[in-house]
Amino acid sequence: MKIGVPKEIKNNESRVGMTPAGVFELVKNGHTVYVQSGAGEGSGFFDGDYKSAGAILLDTIGLVYAMSEMIVKVKEPIEEEYDLVQKDQIVFTYFHFASSEPLTKAMIKSESICIAYETVEDEDGALPLLTPMSEVAGRMSIQQGARYLEKPVKGRGVLLGGVPGVQPGKVLVLGAGVVGIQAAKMAAGLGAHVTIMDVNMKRLRYVNDVMPSHVITEFSNEFNIRKHIKTHDLIIGGVLLKGAKAPKLITRDMLKSMRPGTVIVDVAVDQGGCVETTRPTTHEDPVYIIDDVVHYSVANMPGAVPYTSTVALTNVTLPYVLKLANLGWEEATDNDESLQKGLNIIKGEVVYREIIEAFDWEAEAV
Template sequence: MRIGCPREIKNREYRVGLTPESVKELVSHGHDVWVEAGAGLGIGADDAQYRTAGARVVDGPQAIFAECEMIVKVKEPQAEERAMLREGQLLYTYLHLAPDPEQTADLVKSGATCIAYETVTGAGNTLPLLKPMSQVAGRMSIQAGATALEKAHGGRGVLLGGVPGVLPGKVAVIGGGVVGFNAAQMAAGLGADVTILDRSPEVLERVGTYFEARAKTRFANTANVEDAVMEADLVIGAVLIPGAAAPKLVTRAMLPRMKPGAVLVDVAIDQGGCFETSHATTHDDPTYIVDGIVHYCVANMPGAVARTSTYALNNVTLPHALRMAELGWRDALRSDPHLANGLNVHAGRVTYPAVARELGYEELTLEDALG
């Protein structure tokens, strides 16, 4: 199979879909890999390294989109990339379609087959292709939140860990999954006063056992979420409903009652955000203020630590890419129901139930798509 890896063009996105090591693995199995010139510079991999690995390095994305059967990316295709997709082409990347009707419409129009990293499942209903970026984003959320809390950045001027004789900052983490767990780890490690909220008793038991006295747990009903948000210096939004838009758990009405200069970090922004006042921001302009509350809503947080993120991502995405290249996407999905859950769009139809429901499309069933 001819596999293409274009350079990412989203704002400050330095990750790349394939590392030189991943290219070498694909080439060793007899596949033809095209990489856009400069695609790996953000992770410290130059064109010579890709050529040594066996890739054909091409100028610009046009040839890749025109000639390659499978496109491997990191972030959702931007409008100019979507315009180059064609019928029958396989796109393998993060998509986050539920809160993005424009992208969904363009992918449907393209006729391409689109597999989303974030809905590929694993044993125990896990999301293994999302997990490494959730780990990165969870850890980064505390770094970003700590910076936003500085007075020069509009925050309260609170040091999360405090100092002797001064109480530490209070951190509320809404959601105890992978993002929330990693955020709580970082916050507790700094010495902050951490509260983790979740609706699952099993999750609360697990994180409570892990953190013991280093973090508190609360059931995430409306009253407890509101109470924790009012007390917090920093709130981390770490809620995920796979494939669907995130619920709005912090409302606009809550903001005037929060501590002035408190910070909201919305890690769920890729799925539309879990704060009512959230809208996506960029690394160039990461924060804005509403009712005296600082919002950090960067939609590609892991792109700032591109080398770590790219290698962590390739560790989990490469096996599926190789399998689809070896078997063809249909046989690969037929033989692996977890990979089949990644199918979001095929031949002008939406195939993922939550996306179809959220955006009003008639769903093409997986069985019909594979048939």
């Protein structure tokens, strides 16, 4: 199969869809890999590395799309790429369709096969291709939150770990999934007081067992959320509904009950955010303030640490890329239920129910 790895053109996205090691494995299996010149530079992988691994370098993104049967990316195609996607072409990437109707309609129009990393699902319900980026984003949420709590950037002026004689900062984590647990781990490591909330008691019991005593678990409901946002310095939104829009756990009116300089890091922004006032931002312009509350909602947080993120992503995507390349998408998804759940749009038809529900589309009308 002819596989293309284009350069990511989303704002400040420095990751790349595949490392040279991944290219090497594909070439070893008899496939042709086209890599756009400069695609890996942001992640620390250079054209010479890809060429040595057996890739064929192409000068433009248009050539990569035109010559490839499958495109392997990191982020969803943006508007400039919509017309580059070809009929019957496999596009394997993070899509997060439920948060973007224009993207969804563009991919329907393209009649391509859209397989979304974020909906590939194991038998136990885990999301193996989302997990490594959730781990990165969860850890980064505390790193960024601690920074924006500083007074020069309009935060409360709180040091998360405190110092002797001064109470540590308070971190509220919404969601005890991968993002939430990684955020709680990082915050606890800094010495902050952490409250982590979820509606799944099994997850809360797990957190209670593995976290230190200064990480407190509490059942998530509106009453408890309203209570805690008044006293916590940093709020992490780590809620995920597979392939669907995130629920709005913090509404606009709740901001007024928060102390000035409170920081919200909404990691769920890719799925629309779990805070009503969330809107996607970029690494170039990451924050905005509403009602004296600092909002950080960068839609590609792991893009700030592209080397770590690219290696972690290729580690988990490569087995699926190989399967798709070796067998073709139909046989590969027929033989692998996990990969089958990654199918979102097939040749103009939406096949992932949560996308239809996100836009209130009737199945017949799609």
